[in-house]
Amino acid sequence: MFLELNNLLNTTPERAEQGKLTLLCDAKTDGSFLVHHFLSFYLKANCKVCFVALIQSFSHYNIVGQKLGVNLTMARERGQLVFLEGLKSAVDVFFQAQEKPHPLQFLREANAGNLKPLFEFVREALKPVDSGEAGWTYPVLLVDDLSVLLSLGLGAVAVLDFIHYCRATVCWELKGNVVVLVHDSGDVEDEENDILLNGLSHQSHLILRAEGLATGFCRDVHGQLRILWRRPLQSTSQRDQSLTYQYKIQDRSVSFFAKGMSPAVL
Amino acid sequence: MTLSEGARLEMLDSLHWGVLDLAKCGDRDGLSIRHSVEWEGRSLLKALVKKSALCGEQVHILGCEVSEEEFREGFDSDINNRLVYHDFFRDPLNWSETGEALPGGPLGALRAMCKRTDLGPVTIALDSLSWLLLHLPCATLCQTLHAVSHQDSCPLGDGSPVGKVHVLGLLHEELHGPGPMGALSSLAQTEVTLGGTMGQASARILCRRPRQHPTDQTQWFSILPDFSLDLQAGPSIESQPHSDPHIPPVDPTAHLTFNLHLSKKEREARDSLTLPFQFSSEKQEALLRPRPSQATSHIFYEPDAYDDLDQEDPDDDLDV
Numbered sequence: 001m002f003l004e005l006n007n008l009l010n011t012t013p014e015r016a017e018q019g020k021l022t023l024l025c026d027a028k029t030d031g032s033f034l035v036h037h038f039l040s041f042y043l044k045a046n047c048k049v050c051f052v053a054l055i056q057s058f059s060h061y062n063i064v065g066q067k068l069g070v071n072l073t074m075a076r077e078r079g080q081l082v083f084l085e086g087l088k089s090a091v092d093v094f095f096q097a098q099e100k101p102h103p104l105q106f107l108r109e110a111n112a113g114n115l116k117p118l119f120e121f122v123r124e125a126l127k128p129v130d131s132g133e134a135g136w137t138y139p140v141l142l143v144d145d146l147s148v149l150l151s152l153g154l155g156a157v158a159v160l161d162f163i164h165y166c167r168a169t170v171c172w173e174l175k176g177n178v179v180v181l182v183h184d185s186g187d188v189e190d191e192e193n194d195i196l197l198n199g200l201s202h203q204s205h206l207i208l209r210a211e212g213l214a215t216g217f218c219r220d221v222h223g224q225l226r227i228l229w230r231r232p233l234q235s236t237s238q239r240d241q242s243l244t245y246q247y248k249i250q251d252r253s254v255s256f257f258a259k260g261m262s263p264a265v266l
Numbered sequence: 267m268t269l270s271e272g273a274r275l276e277m278l279d280s281l282h283w284g285v286l287d288l289a290k291c292g293d294r295d296g297l298s299i300r301h302s303v304e305w306e307g308r309s310l311l312k313a314l315v316k317k318s319a320l321c322g323e324q325v326h327i328l329g330c331e332v333s334e335e336e337f338r339e340g341f342d343s344d345i346n347n348r349l350v351y352h353d354f355f356r357d358p359l360n361w362s363e364t365g366e367a368l369p370g371g372p373l374g375a376l377r378a379m380c381k382r383t384d385l386g387p388v389t390i391a392l393d394s395l396s397w398l399l400l401h402l403p404c405a406t407l408c409q410t411l412h413a414v415s416h417q418d419s420c421p422l423g424d425g426s427p428v429g430k431v432h433v434l435g436l437l438h439e440e441l442h443g444p445g446p447m448g449a450l451s452s453l454a455q456t457e458v459t460l461g462g463t464m465g466q467a468s469a470r471i472l473c474r475r476p477r478q479h480p481t482d483q484t485q486w487f488s489i490l491p492d493f494s495l496d497l498q499a500g501p502s503i504e505s506q507p508h509s510d511p512h513i514p515p516v517d518p519t520a521h522l523t524f525n526l527h528l529s530k531k532e533r534e535a536r537d538s539l540t541l542p543f544q545f546s547s548e549k550q551e552a553l554l555r556p557r558p559s560q561a562t563s564h565i566f567y568e569p570d571a572y573d574d575l576d577q578e579d580p581d582d583d584l585d586v
Contacts (some may be wrong), residue, residue, distance in 0.1 A: 114359075119361065160400070161359060164358070165359075172333045172356075173356075194440070195441055198303065198438065198441050199396075199438070202331075203331065207303075228303075230303070
């Protein structure tokens, strides 16, 4: 996890809030560093994590995780991490006979299906174990990412329904957290993606938006991060709090600074 | 809060009494709250629900987006007792197949409200209209909403009229195209679009009453923690965005090598100075009647050693 990002979000693994939906989105840049941050953050917070990884392989996340101080292989072995490797298990849908529907069963369906099997996989992975061993703090669902589900033929409403059910089960019933990544198509007109992004924005408590710089690529400033807190529970103030920082990604950390205050230009 | 309080509350009247006031309304009683990600509208919906409950109406909430606890949070117990929450948050699509989900889903619940038999006025709050619009065909939803809000014009079999029905709907404006939005706008009598500036929320209220000119007003407001509405005249000065709290504001006049400040005497001298082109009457007189004793301007010339004091005009030998 990135300590500077924890400071900006005013949170630590020990005292993170529960029952929250965090939306990560990126526009014109790669926001996957946020996914790595939250994965290592929640593993360090001793949470039971279900990671639906549809974009990269397990070893990719493991390598980055080791730079951030978590060992995914060990976490998986001791049962803290339930990892759905989309790239590998998508093939199982076609070549292995399954008794119950595979989480990615929608790949076989001709019409736009729903994500009920995937939801049931998540619910099964995160349901509290009665024996009470290992004592994980609270469950967390991480999805990387949802836009690829649209590319695979699902409708935006089906994905929104899936997140709705995850929110109802993980956030409300189990008092855990959900973190999802959605790409913003930006200039490209993609109605389904816009519906997905806007629909999730309305349901989220925290939105982290990584944007590329408007002027293009820069060696010292990789992008801009906009943080929007929604639905603050303490007060019913209409105005949600929003902060913007620029960042530079380094080998093992990300440094954040106010706009125009990059160390390279000061 | 009574309807007869001062002029300041007239905006409050038109904001939702325009819908909830039995005397002024026509047949169509729908109010839709359009909000965006930046300016959320659920608190306003809750404030209006609280108002209806305080008036003694029964309030039905079709909850599809937030849990019952989250919706009821902030209301005190006598209001909560008047709210009937139809929970479509936990299992709206009946995925759990346990049989606990309400039959027919949200549409069934909405249709059931068309056939109610109690006579008192009732308010139906849809949280949210966007969820219904995404999951139901637009035509079906519009027909059902029309039927729900028009049931007061169709009396019961025994001839007694059913009480007024008011429908409040929360709409996420970025999610829908112009077609469905237009259809819902035509159904709603009042449309409240939320926006704001400088930390202050505003509501643009478009009210179309039958046989009256449509009105378009903007009202600044804020919602208090107990979900009562506080109407304001305009954006307050204190809610200006402050600079980044991490960097304290720097005073640019702090460490200068020159003096930017004036002492009291200097300030007085500056204030009493008359400007050269400021024409007071005395100055005008003096200019118009120059005194002969006043000499015209003098030129003082001291020649250098190398100056040529030849009085001859060098241009004299020109044949011009």
